[in-house]
Amino acid sequence: MSILDRFRLDGRLALVTGAASGLGAAIAVALAEAGASVACHGNRRPADETSERIRAMGRKSLSFVADLGRTDGANTLYAAVETGMGKPDILINNAGTIHREAAEQYGAEAWAQVLQVNLSSVFRLCQLASISMLEQRRGKIINIASLLSFQGGIRVPAYAASKGGVAQLTKALANEWADRNVQVNAIAPGYFSTDNTTALRNDEVRSRQILERIPAARWGEPEDLAGAAVFLASPASNYVTGEVLVVDGGWLSR
Incomplete structure (x- = not known):
């Protein structure tokens, strides 16, 4: 098999959450x-x-719809996909939400919702997908982490906690499933032009501050994540597991 062939995904079924727009849509395509x-x-x-x-x-x-903010959302989604298309060989946990508020005023309901979507549903989908993956001894799971898997951020305590959890969950599952040929990795995007960053991009001061720190001097576009996703979903990455791959235009290196 040539190196380019090792990046092919023919015959594979992928489930991509949050694929209606933004990063998820770019990854799915x-x-x-x-x-x-x-x-x-x-x-x-x-x-x-x-x-x-x-x-x-x-x-x-x-196309499938399921509210991952509900405790039964992951179960509902996976059952629908299994019935409609089969058991996924590749799982991309991209769906996420964010709530911005000062930590001392952060409500319990907002906290619970962010953790449910960004972390609890990710774990449950990993569990569900792992059953067939471990059975067939082949599978790829890619969780979407964040720069806030490494940094604390401002006014986003639940988001930072959830994305820190995603990074650690990725490593924990990788440790358990690597010997059965299921690789679990994460991608940590930097500042991308998506719905989640609209407020930041519209804030003239914050947008300027962010761009001044990014060595690439631009916001990422969803397509900038495509190569990393295909690599981690393909046989080309069969000896890569437990990795949190940062795609940030150099933000963390500065």
Whole structure:
């Protein structure tokens, strides 16, 4: 098998959460371009547009809706995907939410919601996907972490806690499943142009401060994450596990 062939995903089924737009949509399309069939999840609205783009390539794709803010959301989603397309060989836990508020005023409901979407549902989907992956001794799980897996941030205590948890969960699962040929890794995006960063990009002062620190001198675009996702989903990364791969234009190196 040539090195380029090792990046192919033909015959694989991927489940990408939060695929209606932004990073999730870019990842879903990239996996399809590499040959995978893709189950595209939307948290509150269908990921129909992403699925349509994938089907236009001649790949199989269906759109699913499930609220991962509910404790039964992950179960509902996985059951629907299994019924509609089969058991995923690749799981991309991309869906996430954020709530900005001063720590001393941060409400219990907001805290619980962010942790449910960003961490608890991630763990549950990993559990569900692992059953068939461990059985067939082949699988790829990619969790979307954050720069706040390493840093504390400001006014986002639940988000920082959840993303720190995602990084540690990734390592814990990698340790348990590596000897059965299931690789668990994470990608930690830097500052990207997505819905979650709209407020920051619209804040002239904060946007300038952020851009001044990024060596690449620009916000990331969703497509900038595509290569890392395909690599970690493919046989090219079979000896990579427990890694938190930072894609940040050099932010953490400064």
